[in-house]
Structure formats: structure tokens, C-alpha cells
Amino acid sequence: MAVSESAIEATAGTAPAAAPAAALAAPGARRFRTLRRLLAHRSGVLGLAGLLLVAFVALVGPHLTPYDPTEVNILEKLQPPSAAHPLGTDYLGRDLLSRTVDGAHRSLGTAVAVVGAVLAVSIVFGCLAGFAGGAVDATIMRVVDVKLGLPGLVLSLALVGTLGPSLGTLILALTIAQAPWYIRLIRTMVLRERERPYVLVARVHGAPPVAVVWRHVIPAVAGQLAVLATLDLGSVVLAVAGLSFLGLGVQPPAAEWGAMLNDGRITFALHPLLMVVPGACIFFTVLCANLCGDALRDVLDPTWQRGREGRR
Amino acid sequence: MRAPAAGGAVLTVRDLHVTYAGGVQALRGIDLQVAPGETLAVVGESGCGKSTLATAVLRLLPASAAVRGSVDLAGIDVYACPPGAAKRIRGQIAGLVVQDPMSAFNPVMRVGEHVVEARRLHSRQAAGQALWDWTVGLLRELRIPEPERRARQYPHEWSGGMLQRAAIAAASVNRPRLLLADEPTASLDASLAVDVVLGLRERLHTQARGADEAPAAMLLITHQLGLAAQVADRLAVMYAGRVVEVGAAAAVIGRPRHPYTRALVAAMPRPGAGLPEPLEGELPPLTPAPPGCAFSARCRLAQAACAAGPPPPLVDGVACPVVTGAAA
Numbered sequence: 001m002a003v004s005e006s007a008i009e010a011t012a013g014t015a016p017a018a019a020p021a022a023a024l025a026a027p028g029a030r031r032f033r034t035l036r037r038l039l040a041h042r043s044g045v046l047g048l049a050g051l052l053l054v055a056f057v058a059l060v061g062p063h064l065t066p067y068d069p070t071e072v073n074i075l076e077k078l079q080p081p082s083a084a085h086p087l088g089t090d091y092l093g094r095d096l097l098s099r100t101v102d103g104a105h106r107s108l109g110t111a112v113a114v115v116g117a118v119l120a121v122s123i124v125f126g127c128l129a130g131f132a133g134g135a136v137d138a139t140i141m142r143v144v145d146v147k148l149g150l151p152g153l154v155l156s157l158a159l160v161g162t163l164g165p166s167l168g169t170l171i172l173a174l175t176i177a178q179a180p181w182y183i184r185l186i187r188t189m190v191l192r193e194r195e196r197p198y199v200l201v202a203r204v205h206g207a208p209p210v211a212v213v214w215r216h217v218i219p220a221v222a223g224q225l226a227v228l229a230t231l232d233l234g235s236v237v238l239a240v241a242g243l244s245f246l247g248l249g250v251q252p253p254a255a256e257w258g259a260m261l262n263d264g265r266i267t268f269a270l271h272p273l274l275m276v277v278p279g280a281c282i283f284f285t286v287l288c289a290n291l292c293g294d295a296l297r298d299v300l301d302p303t304w305q306r307g308r309e310g311r312r
Numbered sequence: 313m314r315a316p317a318a319g320g321a322v323l324t325v326r327d328l329h330v331t332y333a334g335g336v337q338a339l340r341g342i343d344l345q346v347a348p349g350e351t352l353a354v355v356g357e358s359g360c361g362k363s364t365l366a367t368a369v370l371r372l373l374p375a376s377a378a379v380r381g382s383v384d385l386a387g388i389d390v391y392a393c394p395p396g397a398a399k400r401i402r403g404q405i406a407g408l409v410v411q412d413p414m415s416a417f418n419p420v421m422r423v424g425e426h427v428v429e430a431r432r433l434h435s436r437q438a439a440g441q442a443l444w445d446w447t448v449g450l451l452r453e454l455r456i457p458e459p460e461r462r463a464r465q466y467p468h469e470w471s472g473g474m475l476q477r478a479a480i481a482a483a484s485v486n487r488p489r490l491l492l493a494d495e496p497t498a499s500l501d502a503s504l505a506v507d508v509v510l511g512l513r514e515r516l517h518t519q520a521r522g523a524d525e526a527p528a529a530m531l532l533i534t535h536q537l538g539l540a541a542q543v544a545d546r547l548a549v550m551y552a553g554r555v556v557e558v559g560a561a562a563a564v565i566g567r568p569r570h571p572y573t574r575a576l577v578a579a580m581p582r583p584g585a586g587l588p589e590p591l592e593g594e595l596p597p598l599t600p601a602p603p604g605c606a607f608s609a610r611c612r613l614a615q616a617a618c619a620a621g622p623p624p625p626l627v628d629g630v631a632c633p634v635v636t637g638a639a640a
Contacts, residue, residue: 134375197415204370204408205430205482206399215429219420302420302466 037299044295050288054281058108061101069094069102070253078271088273090263094253100277103255108285110171110249110256111236115229117175118182123225125179126186127213131194141187144180152177160248170249174239178232185228189221196220223300230293234286241282257282321345321384322490322529323369328381330361330368330553335599338364340553340623341381346490348526351513353544353561354533355576359595361553362533366494369531370406371398386489404434407483409512411495413475417467423478424448424463430482450481454511473504480512487528491516494533505536509543537580541565549573552595552606559629569630571611605632 038044062069067085073093081088087096129140147155156173163169193199194217202212241258243249250256257278264274298304323346330339338361346352354362367373369383371390383390386405388397410416417426427447444463451459454477467475476496483491493512497505509532516528534540540547540561547564549557549572557570568574578589593610596602601623605611608618613634618624624631 197410197412198418200372201408201410201416201479201482202418202429203372204402204406205486206402206404206433207429208399211433215421216418220418222420300420303468 034299037304038295041295041299043291044299047288047291047293047295050284051292054104054108054285054288057101058105061104065095065098065101067095067098069098069255071095072253078267080271081273087277088271090260090274091267092253096274096277099255099260100257100281103257103260103278104281106167106250106254107237107240107257107282110167110240111233111285113171114174114178114236114240115233117171118178118232119225119229121175121179122182122186123218126183127190127217129183130187130190131209131213131217137187140183144183147176147180148184156243156248165248165251167250170240170243173243173248174236177239178236182228186221186225189224190217193217193220219300223297226296226300227293230289230296233289234282237282237285320348320526322348322350322386323531324382324384325365325369326382326384328365328368328383329379330364330373331378333374333376337598337601338377338553339368340598340601342550342553342555343626344548344555344558346529346531348489348529349517350546351530351532351544352546352548353540354531354548354550355535355537355540356550357591357595358535360550362535362550363494364553365550366408366492366531366533369492370402370408404486405489407486407488407491409476409479409483409491409493409496411498413472413479413499414467416479417475419467421466422464423467423470423475424451427451427463427478427482427485430485434486450485451478454478454481454515472499473501473508476500476508477511480508480515484512484515484528489528491528491530492533493530495535496532497534497536497539505539506542509539513543537565537576549576552601553598554606554623554631555626556607556631557629558626569635570607570632571613571635572607575610 038048071094073089075093076085076089077091077093079085079089079093085095085097087100089095090099125140125144129137155177159173159176160169163172190213194212196216199212199216202216207215238258240249240256241261244256244259245262250259252259260278261275261282264271264278268275323344325342325344328339328342329337331337342361342365344352344354344365354365356362364373368379369385369390371383373379379391382392385401388401388405390398390401393401417423421429424444424447427450428443431443431447448459448463451463456462456474456477462470462474470478476499480496491512493509496512497508500508513530516530518527532540532544544561547557547559547561548555549564549570551572557564557568557573564573565577568577575589575591579591581588591610596606596609602609602619603623604617604619604621605614605624608614611618613632615634618634624633627633627636630636
């Protein structure tokens with residue numbers, strides 16, 4: 001041995017406090033490396049910057065809006081852009097800029113919460129079904145099959161009917177509607193990964209199933225999941241808008257981009273900004289999320305090299 | 313050559329039968345012993361059950377496979393022990409080196425992290441600089457150039473030969489009593505193959521904790537008879553899920569007795585032995601296995617009785633009544 005056993009054990013024993021810090025430093029700090037690679041990715045930087053901008057607006061914006069986003073002023077309804085109202089007003093005379101800024105945290109926050117909840121639920125159940133197999137797999141997948149047989153909208157209506165319309169119910173309904181697709185997909189990915197020789201080797205080294213899933217299976221599928229989740233972020237923003245339109249989600253007079261689209265629909269021919277502004281916000285958020293997803297897929301793949309975007 | 317000691321054998325396989333869900337009888341009554349420090353090579357054509365044997369020893373067969381017989385690994389009955397003991401078997405008592413080094417490493421984990429992980433699973437040592445330094449030292453010992461930099465690289469940045477050495481390091485890091493090497497050199501150049509396996513053997517032998525501890529044994533699964541001849545103490549020749557000949561490597565290669573072993577040796581290119589003679593025919597289907605000697609359909613010495621009755625047992629290290637003179 002170049003480094004004797006006793007020496008290592010002695011070192012580990014005498015400096016236990018130093019170990020966690022060293023652990024981060026020693027293997028080259030993978031997290032920072034991923035961030036560095038993301039910052040070296042051209043479209044990734046654009047997407048990240050756009051999402052950070054939307055997130056900043058969502059967090060800080062509501063405190064800086066020039067008007068109360070819910071304040072009705074019929075006398076100033078459907079005003080064109082002016083110095084007082086930079087983006088004009090809607091059919092109730094509410095300031096469009098204030099409503100757009102105020103709607104950011106509901107639209108983005110809800111979408112992020114739904115995608116996060118869907119990922120958490122489906123990673124747990126997808127990995128469990130794929131790795132445990134047998135009765136566990138059969139039980140989880142039959143429940144998923146039953147859910148996939150039910151139309152999402154009907155289930156959402158039933159949930160809202162039982163629990164009452166609110167943002168929380170909306171997140172729950174969308175999570176339940178989306179998760180089964182993800183569970184099925186993740187299970188398939190896990191079934192493929194669990195047969196890889198490196199998973200077999202990890203098991204032979206004595207790694208317990210949870211460690212095998214955590215250290216080998218999830219990192220291997222993370223790139224594909226990142227693309228899927230960011231693509232879905234866009235469709236969830238639209239789904240939130242759709243359900244809000246049906247009165248199942250964000251309740252009036254609260255501002256939300258999807259609900260604003262619906263509000264602007266009636267007067268679109270004469271006042272297109274009422275739909276264009278929230279529509280452009282949704283488009284920008286979805287675009288940035290997709291750019292980030294593509295970049296994440298690249299940087300989570302160790303074989304990716306800087307400057308190779310779009311050449312595959 | 314080390315003779316297998318019945319009492320102190322690291323691995324004892326008794327009458328092991330494995331039948332897969334489709335009815336394929338992959339193993340049909342295997343009896344093997346591996347003594348401490350011994351290298352036993354299991355050779356045979358593709359599909360003869362070599363890899364199933366390695367998987368069965370580690371209890372890693374699919375749940376749908378039916379297993380009969382017993383596998384004793386360092387005193388633990390692999391198929392009767394509780395899950396806790398099974399975990400101890402993996403990594404601490406037995407290690408595994410697989411065929412393709414590229415696929416044996418998780419592509420999104422650094423090479424050094426694989427060795428660290430293998431070590432941490434069986435020691436109370438915390439992940440930290442000390443363990444990382446130890447891993448780098450281990451790679452240096454295995455003659456990996458620039459180990460500090462190399463340990464931080466991903467598997468695709470390493471060559472096959474270097475990766476196989478790292479795989480060996482990870483498999484032997486907890487000093488297993490038995491190392492299973494399943495075609496460890498299949499994807500390497502011939503010039504590297506012997507080097508890698510001899511390095512592996514040397515590593516197992518130098519790892520012993522002291523004079524009182526026996527060196528680790530190796531079960532080498534290979535279809536390369538030449539490699540087996542160079543590195544193994546003993547050789548077991550498998551055909552259609554059964555061992556047909558077993559003995560000292562030099563004796564089996566130098567004076568093969570079973571007609572199948574003779575055919576394998578004749579098919580092996582050797583200096584001064586003329587052109588290799590290819591072995592005609594194919595392995596018989598094992599769903600179910602044919603009665604009698606499974607090799608009888610391809611055998612030049614076959615007699616009418618060979619294709620009937622139960623498969624011939626090993627007598628004096630060879631499973632052929634025609635050769636041993638036991639045939640009526």
C-alpha cells in the first residue's frame with residue numbers, strides 16, 4: 001500500500017470535523033463544476049439569466065408596482081399606453097403593468113411548485129417500482145394505469161369540487177394529473193439503468209438499493225428528467241392558465257398571466273396588448289425554461305464539451 | 313499448484329442447478345472448489361454457463377431463475393443466509409470484475425469516486441481528503457500515470473486498460489476472500505490481457521494482512537484458453553452447463569483428456585502446433601438439455617451409449633466414460 005491503512009484510519013479518527021469540508025474539496029466539488037459548465041454554455045446562460053429575471057420580478061415586483069393590481073377604476077378602462085399607465089389598462093381600468101408584475105409570482109410559482117411536486121412524487125414511486133419490482137411494481141403501476149385512464153380535467157374538477165377552488169387545490173390537481181406519466185417514464189428509465197453493468201458492480205460492492213438508486217440511477221436519468229421537467233414547466237404555466245380560466249385555480253381579482261389572457265380575449269381586436277403582454281411573458285418564461293433544460297442535459301453529461309451546442 | 317482443501321475452501325459449489333424462466337437449464341449440477349490463494353479458471357464456449365456460474369455465486373440471478381444445490385462462500389451458505397450476511401458477502405467476501413471496463417463505471421461519476429464508494433461501503437472511514445489520498449495512492453500503485461489528475465477524470469477520459477485496472481482496484485479494495493473476474497480481458501488487447509490478470513493476481517496475493525492470513529482466491533471466467541493457461545493454477549472446462557474436465561492448468565492444457573477439452577486445445581493457436589482446427593457444430597439447446605453427454609453429437613469418440621442416460625459424472629477429473637475406460 002502506498003498509503004497505509006492505519007495512517008488513514010488515524011487521520012480520519014483525529015480530524016473528524018475536517019472530513020466533510022475535505023470531502024467537498026477533494027473530488028473537485030461536483031456541484032460547482034456543474035454550475036461552471038452551465039455558465040460556459042451559451043444558451044444555458046441566456047436561459048438562466050431570463051429565468052432569474054422572471055424570478056426576481058416575481059419576488060420583488062409586487063412591492064414596486066405603481067398601482068394596486070386589483071384596484072378597479074372604471075373611468076380609466078381600456079386606456080392605451082401612456083406615461084401614467086405604460087402598458088395601458090384592462091376592461092376594469094386596472095393597470096396592466098402592475099397586474100403583469102404581480103401575476104409573475106403566481107404563474108411561475110405555481111408552475112415551479114407543480115413541476116417540483118411532480119418530480120418528487122414520481123422519482124420516489126418510479127424508482128420504487130423500477131428497482132423493487134414484483135408486487136410493489138405491480139401495485140404502483142396498476143394505480144398509475146387507473147389514473148391514466150381518467151381524464152385529467154374530470155379529476156381536477158372532482159378535486160376542486162371536493163376541496164374548494166384555491167391555488168393549493170390547483171397545485172394538487174395538476175400534480176396528480178401529471179405524476180403518473182412521469183412515474184411510468186422514470187420506471188422505464190430505472191428498468192434500463194438497473195441492468196447496466198456498473199449498477200451490478202455497485203451491488204456486488206455491497207451498496208444497499210437506496211444508495212444504488214441515489215448514486216447511480218438518479219444521476220444517470222437526471223439529464224433526461226431535466227429536459228422533460230423544463231419542457232413541462234411551459235405546459236404547466238398554460239395548464240394553470242386554463243384551469244384558472246375555468247374558475248378552478250387563481251380566483252379573481254388576483255392577477256395571473258393565464259387569467260389575464262382570458263380577460264383580454266374579449267377585447268383583443270381593439271386592445272391586443274391585453275393578451276400580447278401576458279402571452280409574451282408566458283412565452284419568455286417557457287423559452288428560458290427550455291433553454292435551461294437543454295443546457296442542463298448537456299452539462300450533466302460529462303462527455304459534453306464547451307462550444308459543442310447544437311452540433312450533435 | 314495449490315490443491316483445494318475441502319475444509320478451508322473459499323468457495324464450494326455443490327450440485328448447483330440453475331434454470332431460467334424460459335426453461336433454459338444454464339447450470340446442470342456444478343461441483344467446484346476454490347482454495348485460498350488459488351486461481352481457478354473456468355473455460356468454455358459462449359453459452360456454456362460460465363457467466364451464470366459467476367452470477368449464481370454472488371446470488372445476483374434474476375428472481376425468476378430457479379436455483380438448486382448449494383454455494384458456500386467462506387463458510388456462508390449464499391442461498392440460505394439472511395440479507396445482512398448476503399451484503400457482507402458482496403464486497404467483503406467476494407468482489408467482481410466485469411467484462412467491459414467502460415460499462416463497469418458509471419459515466420457520470422469520476423473514476424476516483426468509484427473506488428472511494430467501494431471502500432466506504434465497508435469501512436467506517438468518512439469520506440474526506442484522507443480517503444481520497446488513499447484512492448490516489450492505490451491508483452499510483454496500479455501504475456496509473458498522474459493519479460491525482462486521473463482520479464478526477466470521468467470514465468470516458470480513460471483507456472480500456474487503465475479502466476480495467478481501476479475496476480480491479482475497486483473490486484479488491486476491501487480485500488475480498490474471492491475475486492470473480494468475468495472475462496476481465498475480453499475488451500483488451502492481447503498484449504494487455506495477461507498483464508492485467510497477472511497484476512490482479514499479484515495484487516490479491518500482496519494484499520494479505522499478514523503471514524496468518526491466506527491470500528485471496530480468484531475465479532477467472534474466460535473463453536481464452538491461452539490466458540487461462542498462463543495465469544491459472546487449476547482449470548475447469550465447462551460444456552452445456554456442466555464441468556467436463558477439471559485439473560491442474562498445465563496438465564489440462566498439456567494433456568487434455570475429455571474430447572471437448574482436446575477440441576478446445578486443438579482450436580487454440582499455438583507456436584509449432586500447426587494450424588488451429590476449428591471445432592465443428594454448435595452447443596445443443598438447453599431447453600431442456602439433451603440426455604447423456606451433451607457433447608456426444610460433436611464428439612469423434614462418441615459411442616451409442618453416450619447420448620443416453622444421465623450425464624456422465626466427473627471421475628478422476630474428467631466426465632467421459634469412454635476416456636476413463638468406464639464405458640461398457
